[in-house]
Amino acid sequence: MEKIAVLTSGGDSQGMNSAIRAVVRTGLAHGYEMIGIKRGYKGLMENDFITLGSKDVSDILYRGGTFLQSARSEEFKTEAGQNKAINNLKKHGVDYLIVIGGDGSYRGAQSLAKRGIKTYGLPGTIDNDIPLTDYTIGFDTTLNVVQDAISNLRDTMSSHERVSVIEVMGRNCGDIALQGGIASGVDAVLIPEFDYDIKAIANQLSQGFERGKTHSIVMVAEGVATAKEVASFIEEHSNLDTRPTVLGHIQRGGTPSAFDRLFTSRMGHMVIELINDGVTGVALGMEKNEITYHTFDEIFKAQNIVNKKLYKVFQDLI
Numbered sequence: 001m002e003k004i005a006v007l008t009s010g011g012d013s014q015g016m017n018s019a020i021r022a023v024v025r026t027g028l029a030h031g032y033e034m035i036g037i038k039r040g041y042k043g044l045m046e047n048d049f050i051t052l053g054s055k056d057v058s059d060i061l062y063r064g065g066t067f068l069q070s071a072r073s074e075e076f077k078t079e080a081g082q083n084k085a086i087n088n089l090k091k092h093g094v095d096y097l098i099v100i101g102g103d104g105s106y107r108g109a110q111s112l113a114k115r116g117i118k119t120y121g122l123p124g125t126i127d128n129d130i131p132l133t134d135y136t137i138g139f140d141t142t143l144n145v146v147q148d149a150i151s152n153l154r155d156t157m158s159s160h161e162r163v164s165v166i167e168v169m170g171r172n173c174g175d176i177a178l179q180g181g182i183a184s185g186v187d188a189v190l191i192p193e194f195d196y197d198i199k200a201i202a203n204q205l206s207q208g209f210e211r212g213k214t215h216s217i218v219m220v221a222e223g224v225a226t227a228k229e230v231a232s233f234i235e236e237h238s239n240l241d242t243r244p245t246v247l248g249h250i251q252r253g254g255t256p257s258a259f260d261r262l263f264t265s266r267m268g269h270m271v272i273e274l275i276n277d278g279v280t281g282v283a284l285g286m287e288k289n290e291i292t293y294h295t296f297d298e299i300f301k302a303q304n305i306v307n308k309k310l311y312k313v314f315q316d317l318i
Contacts, residue, residue, distance in 0.1 A: 002095040003033045008066040009040035009101035012252055013126045013138025015260035016066040019100050021057040022268020030272055039069045041076035041108055045084040049092055062255045096275050100124040110296035113281040120271050121283030129173035131302035132294045133285020140259040142251050146180040149247055157215035163205055163242040165218045167227035169251050174306055177221040182314050190220040193306040202237040266291050
């Protein structure tokens with residue numbers, strides 16, 4: 001009986017558990033033995049392997065995070081670390097390895113693929129910053145978390161006639177800020193992909209209050225500046241009471257949305273089909289509502305580009 005191992009690596013995201021469940025149950029249905037590797041590549045090097053049955057993945061569909069846990073590992077980037085990992089995979093007789101994670105996790109999977117390990121990737125990151133997929137695991141849930149947080153902040157900002165500057169995740173990708181901003185009706189969005197004029201934004205906010213607004217909200221991606229820096233500048237140039245809020249790791253929490261549960265279930269099922277078909281060295285995603293796949297080389301050659309049309313939508317709506 002062939003063996004399939006699955007691990008989660010890097011930052012956790014809502015829907016990872018759903019993806020693990022889909023991989024394990026589909027694999028079992030197709031006659032594979034399923035193995036879980038705890039704590040990502042660190043656990044892979046330290047031989048932290050467990051057998052997974054159908055019952056082991058019960059009641060995790062609706063839970064955020066990853067029950068296999070995750071960790072970052074500098075050692076795995078070295079040849080010695082990868083040798084440890086490969087030796088452990090061979091010792092356990094693992095035929096296929098499925099990695100759920102972001103850019104760094106994919107690079108690890110690509111390294112193993114180049115050394116003969118049959119690897120597969122599922123895009124597990126809330127930042128939505130993996131090329132050649134419209135969505136990544138947890139992104140939709142994160143948008144809902146951000147939207148709820150903004151709704152709560154709007155209530156208190158209105159009571160005190162304040163400006164709120166909200167910092168969200170997205171070091172190199174502004175999708176959370178942009179799409180969360182559109183969904184929440186914020187007044188300004190600062191993202192890495194587009195230049196901005198902070199003085200013009202401060203002036204725009206002042207004019208809004210002069211027209212009778214009782215609150216304003218500015219969304220900033222962490223890759224642009226901190227909420228504290230932006231709030232200080234706006235207050236200095238507008239004389240408006242401005243408060244910073246950093247949502248931080250709260251964005252990674254919460255039960256996965258219906259979209260993320262369905263998305264991960266479809267990908268988890270398809271990756272087993274790819275194994276059956278002899279396709280290897282690929283990562284899955286969604287394009288135009290279809291589950292698709294590309295080689296790791298194709299993904300790293302591509303560029304993740306923010307949706308310029310959505311940015312225009314935002315500008316026309318403010």
